[in-house]
Amino acid sequence: MAFLHQGPLLFDDFKTPLVSLGISSIIGITAGLASADDTGRRYLIGVAAAVQYAVFPVWVGICMVRGFPDPHVITEHIGAFGINLMTIAGMSVAVYAWAGMRNEDVHRFHTKG
Numbered sequence: 001m002a003f004l005h006q007g008p009l010l011f012d013d014f015k016t017p018l019v020s021l022g023i024s025s026i027i028g029i030t031a032g033l034a035s036a037d038d039t040g041r042r043y044l045i046g047v048a049a050a051v052q053y054a055v056f057p058v059w060v061g062i063c064m065v066r067g068f069p070d071p072h073v074i075t076e077h078i079g080a081f082g083i084n085l086m087t088i089a090g091m092s093v094a095v096y097a098w099a100g101m102r103n104e105d106v107h108r109f110h111t112k113g
Contacts, residue, residue, distance in 0.1 A: 014076075025091050032091060
């Protein structure tokens with residue numbers, strides 16, 4: 001897309017790492033609660049993850065075509081991506097533990113079609 005549209009990159013609404021932590025915490029808790037009783041787990045987790053993760057690969061692709069910004073900006077964006085990954089997974093695991101899910105309960109999600 002960056003090759004096709006030569007105009008300026010209009011998206012610059014990356015959240016700060018602290019805001020990313022908060023949003024990802026809420027998504028992780030919600031995803032954990034939703035999957036604890038098998039209610040819409042795949043849809044919720046998939047959409048929640050996509051929303052938090054999707055912007056980063058697009059941003060990297062555009063930067064590869066047009067050039068990367070300052071190292072400070074790159075570090076902040078990559079850090080926010082890592083925060084999103086770890087927080088969503090960590091909060092979901094914490095909710096699983098709080099809800100009393102055992103290993104076989106979690107394994108059932110993996111093997112279930």
